[in-house]
Amino acid sequence: MASIGKLAGEFGLSRSTLLYYDSIGLLCPSKRSEAGYRIYEKRDMDRLHRICRYREAGLSLSDIQRLLEERSPVSYFATLEKRLSDLNEEIGSLRRQQQVIVGILKEDNKSASGQVMNKEQWIELLRTSGLDEAGMQRWHCGFEKLSGSCHHDFLRSLGLDEKEIQRIRRNSR
Amino acid sequence: MLNKEQWKTLLKKTGLDTEGLNRFHREFEKLSGEDHQEFLELLGIDAEEIGRIRDSSK
Numbered sequence: 600m601a602s603i604g605k606l607a608g609e610f611g612l613s614r615s616t617l618l619y620y621d622s623i624g625l626l627c628p629s630k631r632s633e634a635g636y637r638i639y640e641k642r643d644m645d646r647l648h649r650i651c652r653y654r655e656a657g658l659s660l661s662d663i664q665r666l667l668e669e670r671s672p673v674s675y676f677a678t679l680e681k682r683l684s685d686l687n688e689e690i691g692s693l694r695r696q697q698q699v700i701v702g703i704l705k706e707d708n709k710s711a712s713g714q715v716m717n718k719e720q721w722i723e724l725l726r727t728s729g730l731d732e733a734g735m736q737r738w739h740c741g742f743e744k745l746s747g748s749c750h751h752d753f754l755r756s757l758g759l760d761e762k763e764i765q766r767i768r769r770n771s772r
Numbered sequence: 773m774l775n776k777e778q779w780k781t782l783l784k785k786t787g788l789d790t791e792g793l794n795r796f797h798r799e800f801e802k803l804s805g806e807d808h809q810e811f812l813e814l815l816g817i818d819a820e821e822i823g824r825i826r827d828s829s830k
Contacts, residue, residue: 705806716803716804716807716811720803723803724796724799724800724803725796727795727799728788728792728793728795728796728799729787729788729791729792729795730786730787730788730792734786734787734788735786737785737786737787738782738783738786741782741785741786742782745774745778745781745782746774746778749773749774752773753773
């Protein structure tokens, strides 16, 4: 047996929550003291324990009421499964929002830097593909011969500054 | 931007043989699949072929 204050303390709830549960008929104490105070018995505590679990699952108070009174196992499970599918939908929607943000951040980063790769990454890429220093020089020369302006634009896209681009292009002629 | 054939010719002339070009794609894919995709798009390669190139670069 417990008073409202003791029960509230045990379950980490406020007194007003328990009063509210009583007012909507979700959890009514089995007994009253002679002076009219609420007295919660073991079965009330068991009921409150179930209420708290369902609350943790995010179920609404009206759903919880229905679950506690439900005599048909089919409807009982249907209510829980409905909550589960609602949660899955919410998670899906959150995930989509997350992906949109990641996409926006990536686009913004790209357009801010305006480049696919940087110089170091490109050099490393050519090196691991099998080109040595002389090979890279041949690459610049070939590029310059094919199209100086494309060579220029490409170096620019790697983030090289104008001075360095001019130097490279001069040495590639 | 150069087109696909020009790039291929350029890299070949530079000294990369077929295996070197394959390595180039593999390394590019490893570095960043997304950048690889963007690069191939810039060369004007269609989506289907890009998919094929990237798949064989994994």
